[in-house]
Amino acid sequence: MTKRKVLRKLKERKSNECSYDRFIPPRKFIDFDQSYYSVIYDHSSKTTPDILLQDINDWPACNYKSYLARLINYDFNSNHILPFNSKLEKFNKINHTIHWSVKPRQKPMIGTPWAVLDLPNFMSTFDRNLLDWGKSNYIAAALWDSVYLWNSLTSKTIPIPNPTSTAIRWNPDGLSLFTASRDSIKIWDIETSKPKNNDHTQRHCTQISCSVTAVDWFPYGHTQVMGCNRGSIVIFNEDGYKKIVNQGQDVSLHHSIVSISFSCNGRYFASSSFDSLVNVWTFPDGLLYLKIRTLGSTRGLAWHPVQHSYLCLGDISGSMALWNVSNRTIVAQYKPSTKNAVYCLAFSEITAELVTSHFLYNGLTNHSVKSELNVLASFDRVVDRIEGQFDDVMLYLKWSPDGTQIATAGADETLQIWNFISQSKITKKSYRKINHQSSKDICLSEKFKHIIR
Structure with missing residues (x-):
């Protein structure tokens, strides 16, 4: 290195040196854009308000603040407006x-x-399941003396005589409808509007005054799991296979089954009853795998569409819990700060957002205030909401076949269909529909079919 270069470096080092005062920082290192941002936006509050008290516009504002901070290289972890050092912390x-x-x-x-x-x-009613939306685009609703099928695309209506219905459910392909009444269960062919098992009337189990109150289909076959008002759970298929899964397994048979739901890959199914207990069973052997005690009767059961062992529970105390069933651990919990009840849960197959049906109460008078639908990205973040549109409890959240619409229904005798996400958004990469069936799950489903049949 030449003498001239050495003198130049010494001169530059001397020009960068700055004497510090104990009270006045050097203005040379002040980032005025970052300082202005710190003054305008207060980041001192670390507490997140309850999801029921959050404003849905807070999330877009937070995204804008994050984008703005990224442009000016602002560090959220730093509270310094006038720095004493020359090194700016990275964003x-x-x-x-x-x-x-x-x-x-x-x-x-x-x-x-x-x-x-x-x-x-x-x-x-809380312990019946009388509405469903199938893959054939028909919405089935059990009214007084019949089950009515309504096509959301053509507005075609098909009545099916089935008085005193207690449970209905479409099969995975939407071509067969399971209906249960007080004295029989039937499977209807949607093309002929006639029952497939018309030659005989079947009962759910051997108990007296038994009627099916909850049912779900195995995702890859023609097998149903049914629960009745006497508390028994039965696996049944069209070939006549029938098995009572909770017989002799230290599970109460005196409480009505409220909900039954299969995991997306069909390895587990969960059941809930009035006794504030949720049981997770293995399929197809029907063995009790996990017993979960909740704070109240649980109607909301939702399996994550991608993380197949993730089960979300919501009870009438307003509490929610996310369980990893495979290792029997709690991933996250939510306890409300206001008095409310959770009546229904549903994960979106497209975005995996959690949709919750909340019924809010007045903490002083214990009277109902309103019912609202919340879209959650987590238990502490609300990204969308519907409120002021429901006069009573919402007991049903049902997805359209393509997952872009959601139907709500409850005690106000009104069915409302909402555009959950735009059709054009599905084509974008950020809202690409999730592929549920990995190659391993497809092989496993074929194995299940072979065993159950």
């Missing part, structure tokens, strides 16, 4: 709590209802 992106795999929306999307239908004499 750290906001890390939101992630409880499950999800692709949340960047701004609210749900507006006014796409369609509103009247359901006269709709028997909306």
Whole structure:
């Protein structure tokens, strides 16, 4: 190195040196854009409000703040406006709590209802399941003396005589409808509108005054798991296979079954009853795998569409819990700060956002205030909401075949269909529909079919 270069470096080092005062920092190292951002936006509050008290516009504003901070290289972990050192800390992106795999929306999307239908004499009770939306685009609703099928695309209506219905459920391909009444169970062919098992009337189990109250189909076959008002759970298929899964397994048979739900890969199914107990069973052997005690009767059961062992529970105390069934651990919990009840849960197959049906109460008078639908990216973050549109409890959240719409129904005898996400959004990479069946799951499903049949 030449003498001239050495003198130049010494001169540059001397020019960069700065004397510090004990009270006045050097203005040379002040980032005025970052300082202005720190003054305007207060980041001192670390507590997150309850999801029922959050404003749905807070999430888009938070995204904007994050984008703005990234442009000016702002560090959320730093509270210094006038730094004493010359080294600017690198920007750290906001890390939101992630409880499950999800692709949340960047701004609210749900507006006014796409369609509103009247359901006269709709028997909306806590322990019955009388509404479903099948893959054939028919919405089935059990009214007083019949089950009515309504096509959301053509508005075609098909009545099926089935008085005193207690449970209905479409099969996975939407071509067969399971219906149960007080004295029989039937499977209807949608093309002929006639029952497939018309030659005989079947009972659920051997107990007196037994009627099916909850049912779900195995995702890859023609097998149903049914629960009755006497508390028994039965695996049944069209070939006549029948097995009572909770017989002799130290499970009470005196409480009505409220909900039954299969995991997306068919390895487990969960059941809940009035006794504040949720049981997880293995399939197809029907062995009790996990017993979960909740704070109240649980109607909301939702399996994650990608993380197949993740089960979300919501009870009438307003509490929610996310369980990893495979290792029997709790992933996350939610306890409300206000008095409310959770009546229904549903994961979106497209975005994996969790949709919750909350019924809010007045803490002083214990009277109902309102019912609202919340779209959650986690247990502490609301990204969309519907409120002021429901006069009573919402007991049903049902997805359209393509997952872009959701139907709500409850005690107000009204069915409302909402555009959950735009059709054009599905083509984008951020909202690409999740592929549920990996090669391993397909092989496993074929094995299940062979065993159960």
